[in-house]
Amino acid sequence: MAVHYLTDYFKELHTVFMDMAPYFFFGLTVAGILHVFMKKEFIARHLQKDNFISVIKGALFGVPMPLCSCGVVPATLSLRKSGASEGASVAFLISTPQTGLDSIIATYGLLGIVFAAFTPFATLFTGIAGGLLTLIWRGKQQQGSASAGAHECNICFISGPHRHSLAEKTVRMAKYAYHEFLDDISVRLAIGIALSAVIALAVPDDFFSKYLRNDFLSMLLMIAVGIPLYVCATASLPIALALIDKGISPGAALVFLTVGPATNAATIMLIGSTMGKRVVTIYVSSVAVMAVINGYILNAIFKVTGAPLPVIRDLHSGHVHASPPALLPTLFAVMFAIIFAASLFRQAKDRLMPLVARFSTGAATSEASEYSFGVSGMTCARCQGRVTNALRAVPGVESVSVDLKSGAAKVRSANANSLAELIKAVESAGYEVAKK
Numbered sequence: 470m471a472v473h474y475l476t477d478y479f480k481e482l483h484t485v486f487m488d489m490a491p492y493f494f495f496g497l498t499v500a501g502i503l504h505v506f507m508k509k510e511f512i513a514r515h516l517q518k519d520n521f522i523s524v525i526k527g528a529l530f531g532v533p534m535p536l537c538s539c540g541v542v543p544a545t546l547s548l549r550k551s552g553a554s555e556g557a558s559v560a561f562l563i564s565t566p567q568t569g570l571d572s573i574i575a576t577y578g579l580l581g582i583v584f585a586a587f588t589p590f591a592t593l594f595t596g597i598a599g600g601l602l603t604l605i606w607r608g609k610q611q612q613g614s615a616s617a618g619a620h621e622c623n624i625c626f627i628s629g630p631h632r633h634s635l636a637e638k639t640v641r642m643a644k645y646a647y648h649e650f651l652d653d654i655s656v657r658l659a660i661g662i663a664l665s666a667v668i669a670l671a672v673p674d675d676f677f678s679k680y681l682r683n684d685f686l687s688m689l690l691m692i693a694v695g696i697p698l699y700v701c702a703t704a705s706l707p708i709a710l711a712l713i714d715k716g717i718s719p720g721a722a723l724v725f726l727t728v729g730p731a732t733n734a735a736t737i738m739l740i741g742s743t744m745g746k747r748v749v750t751i752y753v754s755s756v757a758v759m760a761v762i763n764g765y766i767l768n769a770i771f772k773v774t775g776a777p778l779p780v781i782r783d784l785h786s787g788h789v790h791a792s793p794p795a796l797l798p799t800l801f802a803v804m805f806a807i808i809f810a811a812s813l814f815r816q817a818k819d820r821l822m823p824l825v826a827r828f829s830t831g832a833a834t835s836e837a838s839e840y841s842f843g844v845s846g847m848t849c850a851r852c853q854g855r856v857t858n859a860l861r862a863v864p865g866v867e868s869v870s871v872d873l874k875s876g877a878a879k880v881r882s883a884n885a886n887s888l889a890e891l892i893k894a895v896e897s898a899g900y901e902v903a904k905k
Contacts, residue, residue: 485665706726839879
């Protein structure tokens, strides 16, 4: 029985992965291109006026950007420092994490053309609604240039007028897309795919129709689950597919796809501390209310057009729905599988190496030294992860603790020359060290 269940589970896992892999690879490539060519200064220049047009531009710039909720706050504050208006900044803040060109491409591969076409419009309308509400609900400016500078991210945008050759830009694009950006989402993506397979097998087919028939209650449940959850737009797709396959409406699935990537507890706290309670209220309420409205609109579109709902697979015929078109070769799926496995390996290595080092040193562990120093320039989870990984990679390091809020780093190492190497590792990652 257990063997049969595991066999079915891995079949589900394989089906979802192969459906998404070509689109993931192409989406990552687009994310890298955007990172290299879309400059912060260019965006800020179009968002300076405190009017409706700037709000629309802010939402428009946010839709294709490949940033998760952990990176969008410092990116938004960086735009504010560069002169972007508050309304336009809020529109950018809301629209950016909900989707991106990478997730739109993956949405088409997994959920079909209706979802892929409607999601960016829903994201755009949500961003505009939040930006307009900010313009209407005016109050004291709670976030100035000083606080923006304290939270400016040095990896969310490539700034400055630097000129690079096409070869250099290609290398930067590949490094960001297939390494930095993928490392930021790979673990959550793996969890999302694994969870979708669990839902597909463990949840009865009639669960939602039997126990949660009211569509509005389903949407409220998705809001309750999605607001505190830390999941990026791409990683939420397989979960949404599994939920639809078990009877939840497309609109309720869209609510999860909207609220999950756009909000999480850490982001809400960071927005509150840097941009004020007023912006937090606008941010959360706009996302939640517009998610429900867009959910009902999407349900109406499916009903009027008669478009088929996306499903994982037909258990009787074995036919796979929403499979990639023939023009996207299997080679893309293989290439994505390789870089995805490499990313997961890097994440596992970064977490396991300190444990291995501590075990291998044995009695010498008692002779290890502890080092404490401050790290400036960290503004988001990706920054914290880069610093942590850089420190863990130093020979002799047994444990690393990096606090994002205070900027304090504590390292335990058996290497007598560790301090100099630790400082060099942090600086190589793009951050500054202040010895405490």
